[in-house]
Amino acid sequence: MGGYAQFVWGAFGVWFVCMIFNIIAARRRFRFSVERATMATMRQQHRMSRKMKQNEARK
Amino acid sequence: MWNWFHKLASPPHFYRLAGIFSPWLLWSSLILIAIGTYGGLVLAPADYQQGEGFRIIYVHVPSSYLSTMIYALMAITSGIGLIWRIKLAHAVAASAAPIGASFTVVSLLTGMLWGKPMWGTYWEWDPRLTSELILLFIYFGYMSLRASFEDIGKADRAGGLLAVVGVVNLPIIHYSVIWWSSLHQGPSIKKLDAPSISGDMLWPLLLLIAASTLFFGAILLYRARAEVLDREHNSRWVQDLLGERPGAG
Numbered sequence: 001m002g003g004y005a006q007f008v009w010g011a012f013g014v015w016f017v018c019m020i021f022n023i024i025a026a027r028r029r030f031r032f033s034v035e036r037a038t039m040a041t042m043r044q045q046h047r048m049s050r051k052m053k054q055n056e057a058r059k
Numbered sequence: 060m061w062n063w064f065h066k067l068a069s070p071p072h073f074y075r076l077a078g079i080f081s082p083w084l085l086w087s088s089l090i091l092i093a094i095g096t097y098g099g100l101v102l103a104p105a106d107y108q109q110g111e112g113f114r115i116i117y118v119h120v121p122s123s124y125l126s127t128m129i130y131a132l133m134a135i136t137s138g139i140g141l142i143w144r145i146k147l148a149h150a151v152a153a154s155a156a157p158i159g160a161s162f163t164v165v166s167l168l169t170g171m172l173w174g175k176p177m178w179g180t181y182w183e184w185d186p187r188l189t190s191e192l193i194l195l196f197i198y199f200g201y202m203s204l205r206a207s208f209e210d211i212g213k214a215d216r217a218g219g220l221l222a223v224v225g226v227v228n229l230p231i232i233h234y235s236v237i238w239w240s241s242l243h244q245g246p247s248i249k250k251l252d253a254p255s256i257s258g259d260m261l262w263p264l265l266l267l268i269a270a271s272t273l274f275f276g277a278i279l280l281y282r283a284r285a286e287v288l289d290r291e292h293n294s295r296w297v298q299d300l301l302g303e304r305p306g307a308g
Contacts, residue, residue: 003176
């Protein structure tokens with residue numbers, strides 16, 4: 001690299017680290033959101049089934 | 060046109076479309092980045108003045124371009140969100156911010172790595188470098204401001220306003236090398252019909268700019284899907300989706 005190797009490889013290294021970071025961060029963020037939404041859905045379903053049981057018990 | 064726009068702005072429709080397009084965008088961008096990197100590092104000839112050191116432009120220019128383009132997109136979507144009260148537009152702006160900030164960091168770091176051998180210093184309070192650093196602070200400010208609100212509506216409005224006001228920095232970044240005496244070189248590919256760079260050197264650069272735009276598109280769609288899920292997790296369509304396929308989304 002004509003004496004510029006540390007700068008050229010350093011720059012390409014920073015670039016690739018940024019891309020890998022973006023992929024991992026986006027995937028983690030998505031997984032976290034799916035887990036949170038799944039928990040909310042389960043809570044909602046649990047609440048609904050409890051309500052249904054209470055209604056049946058009243059009948 | 061309006062029908063299409065309204066349909067796209069509907070969260071379930073966007074969520075489904077983004078899920079289809081994001082893997083295609085990601086894989087095509089990664090293939091193009093591999094070709095562009097090979098072209099830039101191996102096929103392009105060395106510059107007669109800067110030698111092999113000029114190859115840094117193959118990562119510096121795409122990241123600098125992304126840093127400003129992403130901010131422009133953020134400001135436009137924030138404006139749309141503020142004017143037409145489209146929540147999805149705010150979700151897109153919020154998802155774009157961390158990607159833009161990361162590429163601004165890369166732009167500054169690769170610029171420093173280019174500056175040391177060419178200018179003899181990593182950093183100079185030059186108009187282009189300083190305005191790019193201010194852009195990074197605006198990104199951080201936008202993300203911090205959003206995070207400081209618990210109410211997502213307030214976060215959207217405050218963040219949106221900051222994004223729209225901060226757009227004033229974009230022409231300053233672009234024209235800084237023309238308006239002021241700057242160490243930073245002027246634009247090399249201002250006009251595609253007469254670029255001041257040889258075709259052998261130009262094609263990997265254009266390819267890498269296009270590939271990084273696709274890469275940004277893919278990551279934006281991934282993040283925007285997550286943002287939509289966060290905002291809509293109590294909605295019927297999310298519960299139907301996750302109730303059918305728990306954990307998959």
